[in-house]
Amino acid sequence: MNDLCAGRVVIVTGAARGLGRAHALAFAQAGARVVVNDYGVGLDGTGASTSPAAEVVAEIKALDGDAVANVDDVASWNGAAQLVSTAIETYGRLDVLVNNAGFLRDRMLVNLNEDEWDAVVRVHLKGHFAPLRHASTHWRAEAKAGRPVDARVINTSSGAGLQGSVGQGNYSAAKAGIATLTLVAAAELARYGITCNAIAPAARTRMTEHTFTAMAAPTDGFDAMAPANVSPLVVWLGSAESRDVTGRMFEVDGGRITVADGWRPGPTSDKGARWDPAELGPVVRDLLAHTQPPVPVYGSSGSLA
Structure with a gap:
């Protein structure tokens, strides 16, 4: 146990x-009180059960921590509101929101249907926005009432959201949306004492087990793909120490943490007048010759994944 987050109240979705489970346990071990949210659905988002969240709460209490279960659907407007209310009604406050919940319905674009697109975008993108909206409304009210706010939002994007992933057009689009939502939230909410950052983790979970199953633990016993490797950064981002860090994206796996640089202006050619399409061939090729090639899409030719 440590006291990095002592007294703080943390919501973890998909916990x-x-x-999510690793984050919830790590926050509890850092002294936080944790709202363990999980709708209890399968990998594809079907079915629902209250048992998974209750089991994590029991684990935390067995470690002398403090936690409460919540089984609301975070992609439901009312469910997200109830989730935030659970924290406030149980513990009297809310300090940290970790948006983590999600599921997969992978298909190549030519086979991806409307329901599969809508379901994944809903749970990932709306499932980030709705809790963020209700939590930030609460924190803004606190700030306007003159009560100090030192709040944190940690969103979960993905390497797929940063550079795309073959067979995951719905997931990649939603995770890219989360990345830019994080930037907007950081800019808009800073005035109220709220920071917002995001992680792009790589770990062995239900969603990635087929990708990382073949990656065995090294002989020194360190499993680089264990979910618990990601949680220390999430806990630190949720602590008071991180109040000067906002609007950042961190790629994290194993013992590695990387600050991801987002889109930014590169080489430019300005004619000072409207271009003729026929003259743009050499102009565009010259611009591309003076910039870095894009990182390959995961699963495409040349990708390491």
């Missing part, structure tokens, strides 16, 4: 398994 019954994988990364």
